[in-house]
Amino acid sequence: MNKAELASKLGDKMGVSKKMGEDFVAAFEDIVTSALMNGEEVTIAGFGTFSAKERAGRMGVNPQKPTEKMKIPSVTVAKFKAGSALKKALKGKEGSAPAAAPASAPVA
Numbered sequence: 001m002n003k004a005e006l007a008s009k010l011g012d013k014m015g016v017s018k019k020m021g022e023d024f025v026a027a028f029e030d031i032v033t034s035a036l037m038n039g040e041e042v043t044i045a046g047f048g049t050f051s052a053k054e055r056a057g058r059m060g061v062n063p064q065k066p067t068e069k070m071k072i073p074s075v076t077v078a079k080f081k082a083g084s085a086l087k088k089a090l091k092g093k094e095g096s097a098p099a100a101a102p103a104s105a106p107v108a
Contacts, residue, residue, distance in 0.1 A: 032050055037052070045083065
C-alpha cells in the first residue's frame, strides 16, 4: 500500500473525502518528523514506537576501489519498534486484517 492508497482508505474509513485523508496522512508525517527531529519519541499504544537513533561512524571500504578504506560518518536514522498488539495481530492472523485493539478498562 502506498501513501495515496493509505489516504484513500483512511478517508473511506473515517467517512471523509480522499483529500481529507491525504491531509491526515501529511499531518501525521509532519508531526512525527518534527518530534523525531527534536529528539522525542512518538508512541502509539499497541501499535508501536517511532524514535531517532544515532548510528555510530565506522571505517568502511570504498566500493569503487576495494583496497581503499574510507571513514563513514555517524548519522541519525529513524527506527520503528512494533507494539504488542501489532505483533500479536501479525502472528495470529496471517493474511487477514488485524482486529482493533481492545479498549482498556477505565481506572476507578
